[in-house]
Amino acid sequence: QLQLQESGPGLVKPSETLSLTCSVSGGSIYNYYWSWIRQPPGKGLESIGYIYYTGATNYNPSLKSRVTISIDTSKSQFSLKLSSVTAADTAIYYCARGRALFNYWGQGTLVTVS
Amino acid sequence: ELVLTQSPGTLSLSPGERATLSCRASQSISSSYLAWYQQKTGQAPRLLIYATSTRATGIPDRFSGSGSGTDFTLTISRLEPEDFAVYYCQHYDNSPMYTFGQGTKLEIK
Numbered sequence: 001q002l003q004l005q006e007s008g009p010g011l012v013k014p015s016e017t018l019s020l021t022c023s024v025s026g027g028s029i030y031n032y033y034w035s036w037i038r039q040p041p042g043k044g045l046e047s048i049g050y051i052y053y054t055g056a057t058n059y060n061p062s063l064k065s066r067v068t069i070s071i072d073t074s075k076s077q078f079s080l081k082l083s084s085v086t087a088a089d090t091a092i093y094y095c096a097r098g099r100a101l102f103n104y105w106g107q108g109t110l111v112t113v114s
Numbered sequence: 115e116l117v118l119t120q121s122p123g124t125l126s127l128s129p130g131e132r133a134t135l136s137c138r139a140s141q142s143i144s145s146s147y148l149a150w151y152q153q154k155t156g157q158a159p160r161l162l163i164y165a166t167s168t169r170a171t172g173i174p175d176r177f178s179g180s181g182s183g184t185d186f187t188l189t190i191s192r193l194e195p196e197d198f199a200v201y202y203c204q205h206y207d208n209s210p211m212y213t214f215g216q217g218t219k220l221e222i223k
Binding site: 044045046047058060061094096099100101102103105106107108 | 149151157158159160161164170171202204206207211212214215216217
């Protein structure tokens with residue numbers, strides 16, 4: 001059974017860079033798209049962006065200037081960096097398999113900007 | 115920019131009742147690209163339905179989806195206690211990004 005696990009700091013200071021990693025186990029990272037999605041506390045879901053196993057990326061235009069998603073196929077991991085964070089970036093961050101339709105999700109990790 | 119509006123915001127029903135959740139798109143969309151997710155408190159969303167009416171693997175047949183154009187519906191035929199959650203509709207297609215609705219909370223009456 002495919003499993004995804006987010007990891008990274010739960011607290012980030014304003015203006016700094018948020019960094020998260022998603023570890024994929026129980027299945028191959030190859031031949032799939034991998035995404036990051038976030039959810040501010042008590043609010044709805046927002047796309048951040050995705051990466052193909054080849055390294056091709058696409059980002060939400062509203063975050064594009066601050067987002068970098070990368071992948072390390074040798075480690076079966078992909079990562080998110082979000083720069084210049086503010087309190088508005090406080091959210092649960094999910095990693096998921098897929099470009100736009102998601103049937104496998106990580107459990108999510110809360111990142112607070114303060 | 116496509117906007118998905120879900121209604122009602124909150125739906126209060128009892129176990130055994132039928133639930134009907136609505137998702138309205140700001141412009142006509144292909145029924146091939148409309149999905150529904152269920153999110154329980156403290157959990158990640160779970161894919162229920164894609165392509166408007168196709169149930170994802172392992173989803174009980176009490177969940178069904180329908181609709182076309184701008185109006186889509188998720189129906190839960192007979193509510194079980196574990197069905198009380200927040201439900202999101204989502205539009206996805208071949209364009210780079212996708213859109214979620216704001217969610218409908220299904221609560222126990």
